[in-house]
Amino acid sequence: MLARQLPMRLLLTLLLPILLAARTPDPAASAVFANVNSRYRIESVEIQPSGLSKLSQALRQSIEEMIGARFDQTVVEEIRKRLRQELRPATVATRLTRGTAPENIKVVFDVSRPGGSGFEVEFPNLQYHSKQAFSFGMEAVLDTTNHRVRFGALTDNDELLERFSGVRGGYERKNLAGRFSLGFNAASWRSQWNPALRDAEVYRTRTQLEPFASVRFYEPLTLQLGVSFGQLDYQNPAARDELSSAAFLTLRFQRRWELASGNRQEFEAGYGMRIATRALAGDFAYRRHTWNAEWRLASERQALAVAFQAGSVSRRAPLYERFILGNSKTLRGWSKFDVAPLGADRMAHTSVDYRWRHLRVIYDTGAAWLQAGDAKWRHSVAIGFTDGGPSGFSALVAFPIREGRVDPIFIVGINF
Amino acid sequence: MPPKIPMAVAVCSGLALAAYAITEKLSVELHGDQLFVSAPKVDLIRGPVLTRLKDGGTVAFDFHLALWAGSRSSVRRRSFERFVVSYDLWEEKYAVTNLRKPAASASGLTDNAIGKWCLEHISIASPNVGASEPVWVGLEIRTADTRQDTELFSAGGISLIGLVDLLSRPARPGEMRWSLETGPLMLHEVRR
Numbered sequence: 105m106l107a108r109q110l111p112m113r114l115l116l117t118l119l120l121p122i123l124l125a126a127r128t129p130d131p132a133a134s135a136v137f138a139n140v141n142s143r144y145r146i147e148s149v150e151i152q153p154s155g156l157s158k159l160s161q162a163l164r165q166s167i168e169e170m171i172g173a174r175f176d177q178t179v180v181e182e183i184r185k186r187l188r189q190e191l192r193p194a195t196v197a198t199r200l201t202r203g204t205a206p207e208n209i210k211v212v213f214d215v216s217r218p219g220g221s222g223f224e225v226e227f228p229n230l231q232y233h234s235k236q237a238f239s240f241g242m243e244a245v246l247d248t249t250n251h252r253v254r255f256g257a258l259t260d261n262d263e264l265l266e267r268f269s270g271v272r273g274g275y276e277r278k279n280l281a282g283r284f285s286l287g288f289n290a291a292s293w294r295s296q297w298n299p300a301l302r303d304a305e306v307y308r309t310r311t312q313l314e315p316f317a318s319v320r321f322y323e324p325l326t327l328q329l330g331v332s333f334g335q336l337d338y339q340n341p342a343a344r345d346e347l348s349s350a351a352f353l354t355l356r357f358q359r360r361w362e363l364a365s366g367n368r369q370e371f372e373a374g375y376g377m378r379i380a381t382r383a384l385a386g387d388f389a390y391r392r393h394t395w396n397a398e399w400r401l402a403s404e405r406q407a408l409a410v411a412f413q414a415g416s417v418s419r420r421a422p423l424y425e426r427f428i429l430g431n432s433k434t435l436r437g438w439s440k441f442d443v444a445p446l447g448a449d450r451m452a453h454t455s456v457d458y459r460w461r462h463l464r465v466i467y468d469t470g471a472a473w474l475q476a477g478d479a480k481w482r483h484s485v486a487i488g489f490t491d492g493g494p495s496g497f498s499a500l501v502a503f504p505i506r507e508g509r510v511d512p513i514f515i516v517g518i519n520f
Numbered sequence: 521m522p523p524k525i526p527m528a529v530a531v532c533s534g535l536a537l538a539a540y541a542i543t544e545k546l547s548v549e550l551h552g553d554q555l556f557v558s559a560p561k562v563d564l565i566r567g568p569v570l571t572r573l574k575d576g577g578t579v580a581f582d583f584h585l586a587l588w589a590g591s592r593s594s595v596r597r598r599s600f601e602r603f604v605v606s607y608d609l610w611e612e613k614y615a616v617t618n619l620r621k622p623a624a625s626a627s628g629l630t631d632n633a634i635g636k637w638c639l640e641h642i643s644i645a646s647p648n649v650g651a652s653e654p655v656w657v658g659l660e661i662r663t664a665d666t667r668q669d670t671e672l673f674s675a676g677g678i679s680l681i682g683l684v685d686l687l688s689r690p691a692r693p694g695e696m697r698w699s700l701e702t703g704p705l706m707l708h709e710v711r712r
Contacts, residue, residue: 138604138666139578140615140627177578200576202609209576209609 231517437484562635656703
């Protein structure tokens with residue numbers, strides 16, 4: 105009996121894959137293949153207007169996995185549903201546009217808040233640095249499809265030579281003729297200085313107004329042009345107030361790729377120029393150039409980032425235009441007052457940032473010097489914990505690489 | 521004080537605009553035992569449909585072809601088909617696929633060719649009617665949600681209950697409809 109059944113079982117076993125293959129196609133799949141764009145590869149995915157920062161790590165991962173794959177409407181629909189769940193009560197619509205390369209497309213998820221706007225409170229920086237104490241900023245942002253308004257307060261002892269505290273705000277009219285935007289930024293700061301800088305041209309308050317216009321040439325390349333009008337109120341009663349006005353230009357390039365191995369690659373580069381002339385009714389005349397580039401490679405558990413930045417300032421510029429190294433993003437084992445106590449007019453810096461799960465190791469090297477002097481290269485390493493999530497939290501201990509006594513620096517916070 | 525428009529009137533007006541229907545003349549031809557229809561122009565790709573397609577989405581059109589014989593009281597023959605249209609972002613041409621079997625598809629079409637292609641892929645079996653019995657042929661087209669009713673297309677054929685349920689469903693907000701018809705005419709006079 106068993107012998108008789110065996111050939112039949114064998115036949116069914118052999119035929120099963122054929123029978124399964126010949127089954128009626130899934131109707132949902134039929135609808136998917138009905139989209140002629142299924143033959144194109146996804147070059148990039150955008151969440152407008154909020155970006156990826158507000159999403160869970162799992163959803164960001166799923167979105168990043170779409171890049172490089174062929175367009176699949178069921179996958180895109182699934183992502184749209186998950187976005188709607190995470191961004192509730194917002195509604196999410198999907199649209200496709202041509203990519204920058206032939207036969208590539210871009211998937212855009214348009215997020216619309218009830219009432220047509222998105223109001224959010226953001227924390228651009230929040231950190232403790234053992235040499236610089238706390239830096240903290242909070243910003244309220246109202247973002248709609250065509251308008252963006254922001255207002256916030258900040259106290260920062262990390263970015264510049266001084267601790268600057270105050271309020272800032274801005275308005276931007278986006279999507280003019282599809283690729284232009286116009287706007288302005290305004291800020292009012294009160295500055296506090298290291299006592300060692302008493303004799304320098306230190307100002308007590310700084311007020312700035314920056315009208316700007318930007319144009320997106322093609323998707324990854326953006327140009328911003330504008331004028332910055334500033335007023336400096338000096339601490340020394342004998343010094344008169346000065347106007348610091350400069351025209352500025354910023355060119356930014358950003359591109360992402362998905363490699364065949366499944367790893368994700370990103371490249372960002374930028375060039376900035378500020379030209380201050382007396383023609384702009386300012387008391388300063390200088391030129392400031394900055395260059396930066398960053399390449400990132402990420403897999404499921406590891407990430408590597410290599411960043412480079414350089415800059416130069418010619419002639420007399422206000423202190424806030426000078427370069428510093430030795431903060432939460434550069435030469436992390438050094439204090440900015442040890443590297444260039446009065447700031448520098450030349451700077452070059454490179455860092456290699458490696459992450460493996462929750463471990464983060466960084467090597468920094470750079471120099472900040474005056475044109476008349478020599479560049480002295482410094483090195484540092486930092487090691488610590490990172491949560492690897494959207495909050496960007498890290499806790500690091502950094503050491504300068506030098507002979508003699510070594511004082512570690514502790515840095516805890518987000519977005520550095 | 522400006523006059524207030526009642527909300528119900530505004531909503532009804534909006535729905536009426538959304539369900540904007542065009543009645544046009546239909547031509548009938550007999551190929552073998554199958555009755556095909558044609559129209560000078562079926563302008564499907566316009567308004568929100570055009571916007572959705574240019575955004576890379578798909579738009580489904582439900583075609584319901586019906587034939588009445590003797591009187592307009594009851595349908596003698598009917599046929600149903602769902603066509604899914606998409607727009608090729610790089611070639612800037614349209615593609616269309618029918619979801620029921622036998623499946624057929626075409627690409628590289630212009631917007632005007634979409635309606636014509638769809639009409640070439642829906643037909644009804646010619647009925648047995650008397651020589652003096654008049655017939656009417658009507659075509660209803662409506663935009664559909666591609667995610668809805670997919671189970672109807674999984675079976676070999678669509679059930680009458682399923683079809684009635686689908687066709688009697690109230691218009692969705694933003695749904696577009698087209699209506700074309702011809703008759704009365706004598707079947708023996710129909711061009712072959």
